[in-house]
Amino acid sequence: MAEKLLEVKNLKQYFNIGKPKEVRAVDDISFDIYKGETLGLVGESGCGKSTTGRSLIRLYNATGGEVLYNGVNVHGKKSRSELKTFNQKMQMIFQDPYASLNPRMKVSDIIAEGIDIHGLAKSSKERTEKVHRLLETVGLNREHANRYPHEFSGGQRQRIGIARALAVEPEFIIADEPISALDVSIQAQVVNLLKKLQKERGLTYLFIAHDLSMVKYISDRIGVMYFGKLVELAPAEDLYRNPMHPYTQSLLSAIPLPDPEYERTRTRKTYHPEDHQYAEGEDVKMREISPGHFVLCSEKEFEQYNTNYNHL
Amino acid sequence: MKKILEVKDLHISFHTFAGEVQAIRGVDFDLYEGETLAIVGESGSGKSVTTKSIMRLLPEGNSEIKSGEILFNGENLATASEKKMQKIRGKDISMIFQDPMTSLNPTMTIGKQIMEPLRKHRNLNKSEATKRAIKLLDLVGIPKPETRLKQYPHQFSGGMRQRVVIAIALACAPKVLIADEPTTALDVTIQGQILDLMKELQKKIETSIIFITHDLGVVANVADRVAVMYGGKIVEVGTVDEIFYNPQHPYTWGLISSMPSLDTQDEELYVIPGTPPDLLHPPKGDAFAPRNEYAMKIDREEQPPMFKVSDTHYAATWLLHPNAPKVEPPLVVQERQAKFHASLKGGK
Numbered sequence: 001m002a003e004k005l006l007e008v009k010n011l012k013q014y015f016n017i018g019k020p021k022e023v024r025a026v027d028d029i030s031f032d033i034y035k036g037e038t039l040g041l042v043g044e045s046g047c048g049k050s051t052t053g054r055s056l057i058r059l060y061n062a063t064g065g066e067v068l069y070n071g072v073n074v075h076g077k078k079s080r081s082e083l084k085t086f087n088q089k090m091q092m093i094f095q096d097p098y099a100s101l102n103p104r105m106k107v108s109d110i111i112a113e114g115i116d117i118h119g120l121a122k123s124s125k126e127r128t129e130k131v132h133r134l135l136e137t138v139g140l141n142r143e144h145a146n147r148y149p150h151e152f153s154g155g156q157r158q159r160i161g162i163a164r165a166l167a168v169e170p171e172f173i174i175a176d177e178p179i180s181a182l183d184v185s186i187q188a189q190v191v192n193l194l195k196k197l198q199k200e201r202g203l204t205y206l207f208i209a210h211d212l213s214m215v216k217y218i219s220d221r222i223g224v225m226y227f228g229k230l231v232e233l234a235p236a237e238d239l240y241r242n243p244m245h246p247y248t249q250s251l252l253s254a255i256p257l258p259d260p261e262y263e264r265t266r267t268r269k270t271y272h273p274e275d276h277q278y279a280e281g282e283d284v285k286m287r288e289i290s291p292g293h294f295v296l297c298s299e300k301e302f303e304q305y306n307t308n309y310n311h312l
Numbered sequence: 313m314k315k316i317l318e319v320k321d322l323h324i325s326f327h328t329f330a331g332e333v334q335a336i337r338g339v340d341f342d343l344y345e346g347e348t349l350a351i352v353g354e355s356g357s358g359k360s361v362t363t364k365s366i367m368r369l370l371p372e373g374n375s376e377i378k379s380g381e382i383l384f385n386g387e388n389l390a391t392a393s394e395k396k397m398q399k400i401r402g403k404d405i406s407m408i409f410q411d412p413m414t415s416l417n418p419t420m421t422i423g424k425q426i427m428e429p430l431r432k433h434r435n436l437n438k439s440e441a442t443k444r445a446i447k448l449l450d451l452v453g454i455p456k457p458e459t460r461l462k463q464y465p466h467q468f469s470g471g472m473r474q475r476v477v478i479a480i481a482l483a484c485a486p487k488v489l490i491a492d493e494p495t496t497a498l499d500v501t502i503q504g505q506i507l508d509l510m511k512e513l514q515k516k517i518e519t520s521i522i523f524i525t526h527d528l529g530v531v532a533n534v535a536d537r538v539a540v541m542y543g544g545k546i547v548e549v550g551t552v553d554e555i556f557y558n559p560q561h562p563y564t565w566g567l568i569s570s571m572p573s574l575d576t577q578d579e580e581l582y583v584i585p586g587t588p589p590d591l592l593h594p595p596k597g598d599a600f601a602p603r604n605e606y607a608m609k610i611d612r613e614e615q616p617p618m619f620k621v622s623d624t625h626y627a628a629t630w631l632l633h634p635n636a637p638k639v640e641p642p643l644v645v646q647e648r649q650a651k652f653h654a655s656l657k658g659g660k
Binding site: 045188191195213214217250254255257260261270271 | 354355470499500501502503504507508526527528529530531532533535552553556557566567568570571572573574580581582583584587
């Protein structure tokens with residue numbers, strides 16, 4: 001198995017702690033991300049997938065647990081210079097390309113902000129050259145450098161967001177629903193670009209999305225989240241062939257496919273969390289059902305899943 | 313089947329500082345009783361403008377219906393007075409918008425918003441309207457309708473809000489329901505529920521639906537017929553099977569190829585090259601020609617007419633002209649066409 005780049009151990013992210021409105025957005029999840037892979041994270045809105053992404057990059061201070069990046073904890077007290085090194089290695093691409101670019105900054109300044117902060121360009125000439133090269137990498141022209149965000153379409157803006165993330169030469173990129181706001185034909189362009197960049201630069205991605213067919217296409221492994229918990233984690237192919245957790249099954253049965261014949265015969269499954277009927281104190285945790293395929297289940301369910309799995 | 317709505321040679325322009333944007337450049341379609349017609353196309357292709365013009369919801373002042381007719385019940389809505397339109401909106405034709413977070417009034421209770429069309433169009437008194445509103449909420453699957461009626465939109469989740477919007481739209485049992493991306497803002501599981509709900513209600517109150525979306529998966533699920541729009545025109549129209557299994561227009565080919573199926577492995581996704589046409593200066597020939605790898609000389613000279621493929625299937629591409637050379641569509645499309653022809657031979 002490849003080298004671990006990121007280890008998430010019992011990560012907890014609560015909001016309004018101690019108040020009646022306490023929200024356990026991320027509730028004790030653990031997973032690893034390997035170097036050079038794409039881990040997809042799916043689930044419905046409010047399940048904590050974006051919060052997970054944001055906690056990993058320290059946009060939130062985790063309530064509990066650890067995030068180890070190359071063996072070093074991301075959270076906890078850090079000096080400015082330590083923080084800087086992290087920020088350079090980890091970058092984020094946001095969902096809404098209309099809201100994530102400062103409308104009062106030129107594209108060149110948006111992209112070069114990271115370069116300036118980390119002192120990656122020695123002269124202004126080098127800075128301009130870097131910006132131009134980045135624009136070309138993401139499929140824009142160097143003439144675009146002097147324009148403002150409002151002059152671009154959604155797909156182009158998302159490319160600017162990608163160029164900004166790439167500017168500091170990161171190893172790991174968290175893409176939080178990078179294509180949800182885009183048209184179908186533009187989605188394919190952005191996904192192709194992300195894949196190409198990964199190949200060229202050996203990037204590692206955490207790809208957060210709710211479009212399941214796109215997630216399957218881009219990810220090596222996929223984690224499914226439900227109400228702050230990771231309920232299933234498996235290689236992409238395996239997850240789609242052998243979904244074990246009832247929530248994963250309901251999620252997969254709901255994907256609309258561009259195939260009228262299939263749509264006429266589909267049966268949609270609904271997930272009822274109360275069906276689990278966990279007894280008090282029952283040990284519900286992630287169990288490995290086949291190599292690399294983990295399911296959140298009790299001991300009893302595990303046996304049942306095991307027999308089901310072997311049937312397939 | 314009876315036609316309930318006919319759109320004939322519709323031209324709509326927007327007047328901007330930069331000049332005249334010809335958003336709709338000759339759209340024709342019919343809507344039959346009880347069917348669902350899906351309109352697909354990328355942003356800016358004119359799908360929303362077309363449907364908003366049916367409701368006459370385009371901004372006054374800078375938009376103009378240049379020519380064409382929208383026939384509903386023997387009346388031309390394109391020239392109808394505002395007073396007339398107010399009687400039709402919400403009663404005979406109603407609309408569901410994309411974003412349930414913004415299409416409800418945050419300062420009014422749900423009950424008041426559902427009762428509004430009932431009291432205006434049906435002249436029901438308060439207690440009758442309340443009874444009917446409770447029934448409607450029950451119909452769209454909102455539990456405890458009596459208490460929910462007194463709540464405000466922020467007390468509902470996204471999926472529940474969209475159910476409320478549907479209840480409002482269906483309050484007067486409209487003959488035509490226009491749904492503009494009704495599920496785009498929702499999660500897959502919720503999306504499935506809403507689509508099922510719409511199909512079920514359509515059967516109950518026998519309404520026709522115009523469904524706008526850019527998600528081909530959703531189209532395959534809900535549509536009886538599909539119209540594909542590009543650059544302010546309908547470029548292909550047919551039954552859902554004809555469009556998905558036997559598409560003829562290169563733009564439809566591109567749309568279908570650019571979506572990964574669950575079997576798509578490592579190969580690169582197909583991307584339609586180039587950008588949508590600038591409707592400020594619409595091209596002389598086929599608007600899709602600059603992005604079309606199958607484009608011929610004629611495509612740049614003259615706009616293609618609608619060629620007939622079957623009684624229900626038409627496409628505007630010169631490739632269907634008898635003198636056009638035979639071309640091989642993309643592999644994904646060939647596979648689909650093979651299945652289609654096999655099923656035709658199988659006597660289906």
